[in-house]
Each structure stands twice: as structure tokens, then as C-alpha cells.
Amino acid sequence: MSASVQGGRPVNVIGLMSGTSLDGVDAALLRTDGERVLAHGPALTQPYPPELRARLRALLDRAPTLTATDPALIEATRALTLAHGEAVQQLRALAPAMPAELIGFHGQTILHAPASLAAGQAGRTWQIGDAALLSTLTDLPVIHDFRSADVAAGGEGAPLVPLYHAALLAGQARPVAVLNLGGVANMTLVQSNGAVLACDTGPGNALLDDWAMRHTGRPFDQDGALARKGRVVSTVLEAMLAHPFFARPAPKSLDRLSFHAALALLEGLGPEDGAATLTALSAQAVARTPLPEQPAVWFVCGGGRHNPALMHALAAALPAPVRPVEALGWKGDALEAECFGFLAVRSLRGLPLSLPATTGVPAPQRGGRLTCGGITPYAHTALPFTP
Incomplete structure (x- = not known):
């Protein structure tokens, strides 16, 4: 499903990031039209429990041969998503006057092998996380899968900030x-x-x-x-x-x-x-x-x-x-989370997430996918929505 926000109306969006350090979930609230940053809301970091961090680290070593049905992958994906859902709810409680309308969910990278790193094979990038579950948990639409379109188009898929x-x-x-x-x-x-x-x-x-x-x-x-x-x-x-x-x-x-x-x-x-x-x-x-x-x-x-x-x-x-x-005056620990909120709004507006000079993609590349889980798209938000 694709979507666009008409007219570039500013959106209150929660960005979520779990980086390659595997230390936890960064969550940040932002008001943006995908081109300008109009307000910074609160931000927080929720550390992963050591057990989850160890499970995620183990997946990195196995990622090239993992299948989607691997029990360890399924269990880690659910635990990761629940941690993100908890971070969203904690953040929303900090900003009742700035109600979130959308989530930008990066997920956890377990494999990044664009064409330049893939030894002559097709490029691939893999971020785990259950966007449908996160949408259901939070009652908000979720934009996810930010990198794969860039890699499929011949880009590096990173960096996206x-x-x-x-x-x-x-x-x-x-x-x-x-x-x-x-x-x-x-x-x-x-x-x-x-x-x-x-x-x-x-x-x-x-x-x-x-x-x-x-x-x-x-x-x-x-x-x-x-x-x-x-x-x-x-x-x-x-x-x-x-x-x-x-x-x-x-x-x-x-x-x-x-x-x-x-x-x-x-x-x-x-x-x-x-x-x-x-x-x-x-x-x-x-x-x-x-x-x-x-x-x-x-x-x-x-x-x-x-x-x-x-x-x-x-x-x-x-x-x-x-x-x-x-x-x-920036929040250094929140920047990447803020970024994926910003990119989520760009995705809804159909704006590029990457450029030839940022990822090597041949032309400016759109990306991201919209998931609404078990909720009616935008029933609980004021977002003007066009499928």
C-alpha cells in the first residue's frame, strides 16, 4: 500500500530507531512536513534487556543463512517489536498535548549487503520488526521498510539520515x-x-x-x-x-x-x-x-x-x-529516531528518501511502506489520506 499526505500538512510523528550498536530503542516525537522540522517533542531511550541484546547479536552471525520461519528469528522479532511498542506508549505519555498521528519504524538491521558488498550477487538489506503488530499495539499507522527500495534500485541503502x-x-x-x-x-x-x-x-x-x-x-x-x-x-x-x-x-x-x-x-x-x-x-x-x-x-x-x-x-x-x-541545540541521542519520523512523513508525501550522492542510487528514490495492522487506516488521526 502506498500513500501521500496532501498539501504537506505538518504531522506529529514518532520515529523509532534501533541501531547497529544493539543497545536499545530510541524514540522521538517530531512535528514535520517532511521538508521542515517545525517542533521537537520529547525523546527517550529504552535499553534492551541483556538477554534480548544477546539474541539479536547472535542473529547477526546467522543472518546470511536465516529463513523467515526460523524460531529464533520469530521470537526475537516479536520481543523487539514489543519493546518498540512499549517505547511508543511511554513517549506518548510524555506529550499529551502533541498527539502522535504516525510512526516511522526502522526495525533492527541484521544484514546489510548492497550490491557493492554482495560479491556479485543482488543487493539485500534486512531489518526485522513486525510493523503490523506495532500498528495494532499502538493504534497508529506505521511506515517501515525504508531501505529495500533503494537497494533494489542499485543504491547502497545507507546512510538514510x-x-x-x-x-x-x-x-x-x-x-x-x-x-x-x-x-x-x-x-x-x-x-x-x-x-x-x-x-x-x-x-x-x-x-x-x-x-x-x-x-x-x-x-x-x-x-x-x-x-x-x-x-x-x-x-x-x-x-x-x-x-x-x-x-x-x-x-x-x-x-x-x-x-x-x-x-x-x-x-x-x-x-x-x-x-x-x-x-x-x-x-x-x-x-x-x-x-x-x-x-x-x-x-x-x-x-x-x-x-x-x-x-x-x-x-x-x-x-x-x-x-x-x-x-x-540538537538532541544527539535522539537524532536517528527523529530522522525516521521525518522520513516517514516524506514517504507518505511521496518525497525521495535518498539521492545519488547519499546512497549512490541512480536517481532520487522514494521508499517506505505503510502498514495499518488491525486498525482502520487513519480512523484515529487527522491525516488527510490518499491511497
Whole structure:
């Protein structure tokens, strides 16, 4: 089913994001017409229970051979969806004066293999989550499946945040960049001429998270404590940076596990030196991304900006100031969730979600699918709806 919002009327939309760090559900309320951001409502993060996080992490290793009928997949999908439903209800309770009309539901990526990563096979991207169940739980229409149309059209399917970043950056001096440090890191560059360029830069937190879990039993390097005690092993770092991905120009994208095999290069290193080297890898991957012009300032969002060691490494590696997005008055932990609310409204209006310079898709690409579950489409909202 496809739909459009007539006339671009602003919509109160809840965006939901569960990123490649697998740490939980981010939920944010936004008022937008899909081109402008007119109001920011509350936002929250609901961490996954350790058991669900472990189940999701296990699915990543099995994803290439998983089938839709796999019991572990079915159970994890339901648990994931219930967690998202709970986050929606908690968020709605925080904003009774800003009633939600729509949900943008990204789901959890368990496999990302666009054509550039698929070894000559057709591209594929897979986000799990039961949109029909979420719609029934919340009594709201749900837009989901944001990436597959782009991949089917020959794009990378990621990153999808650039159009939202660009909307928020309207009025900022250019060139300017936003760097999102999730499990995979991605960046948006608004160039001097206003053109938007984007790509994944390389590992963000994912390798470091896996390293910390292996050596400390904790799911991430809290406050960069491991990395700050270690030293960067330059020979290992350069071996990792020799991967051909880093020399490719934007746009380009990664799967969370694209560099997982690189952990083998750290064998023999202590926990601290391994963490320091992986932190340097994330920073150097950004610094070595081929760009047509360098931004005058980098604004950083995502969980990685809470890691002082990583922020210090970025400041040392980049030739321009590095600042958290809070310097702009943005909610750094809510940006991706807000983005998928923004994209949900764009989807309803039939506006592109991606561009050739953001995902490599041959032409601006629409995306997203509307699901209404067990409810009558828009019976409980004021959205003007055209099927």
C-alpha cells in the first residue's frame, strides 16, 4: 500500500530507531512536513534487556543463512517489536498535548549487503520488526521498510539520515559535516554549494563494543577507560586501514560485521592496546574518507560521542573543530529516531528518501511502506489520506 499526505500538512510523528550498536530503542516525537522540522517533542531511550541484546547479536552471525520461519528469528522479532511498542506508549505519555498521528519504524538491521558488498550477487538489506503488530499495539499507522527500495534500485541503502541532517543544518555556514558514531559510523557533508554528500566512513563503536565484551564482559568501553590506558599499535592500525573500503569515494556503506574479521589482527594485544587501536581506527577512517572538500566544522552525534577517548582521537585526526551536536541545540541521542519520523512523513508525501550522492542510487528514490495492522487506516488521526 502506498500513500501521500496532501498539501504537506505538518504531522506529529514518532520515529523509532534501533541501531547497529544493539543497545536499545530510541524514540522521538517530531512535528514535520517532511521538508521542515517545525517542533521537537520529547525523546527517550529504552535499553534492551541483556538477554534480548544477546539474541539479536547472535542473529547477526546467522543472518546470511536465516529463513523467515526460523524460531529464533520469530521470537526475537516479536520481543523487539514489543519493546518498540512499549517505547511508543511511554513517549506518548510524555506529550499529551502533541498527539502522535504516525510512526516511522526502522526495525533492527541484521544484514546489510548492497550490491557493492554482495560479491556479485543482488543487493539485500534486512531489518526485522513486525510493523503490523506495532500498528495494532499502538493504534497508529506505521511506515517501515525504508531501505529495500533503494537497494533494489542499485543504491547502497545507507546512510538514510543525510536529508534530515541537511534539513536541520539549514542556515549553518558551509561546508559543514555531521558525523554519526553508531555501531557503523556515517557522515553527511553539506558542501559550499549546498549539495549533500554522504557515506558510511567505517567502524564506529561496533568493533570496540565486541572487543570490550570479549575482554571485560561489558557491552562497550565505558568512558573510553580501556582505550585511555592503552597505546595505538600503528602496524595493526595501518593493516586495518589497508582495507579497500577506505579508499572508495562516497557514497558507500557497510554492514556491522564488514570488519569483524579484522579483530583477528588484534590477536596477541592486551585489552587496553586493542581498545586504543580500535578507537584510532574509527577516527582515522573518518579522517581518510575521500571528500571533495573538507568541512569547516564537524558536529558529532550517536553513542560514540559519549566516549572521551574517541572524541579526543577525532579531534587529533581531523583538521577542523569537532563538537557534539548539542552545540547546535540538537538532541544527539535522539537524532536517528527523529530522522525516521521525518522520513516517514516524506514517504507518505511521496518525497525521495535518498539521492545519488547519499546512497549512490541512480536517481532520487522514494521508499517506505505503510502498514495499518488491525486498525482502520487513519480512523484515529487527522491525516488527510490518499491511497
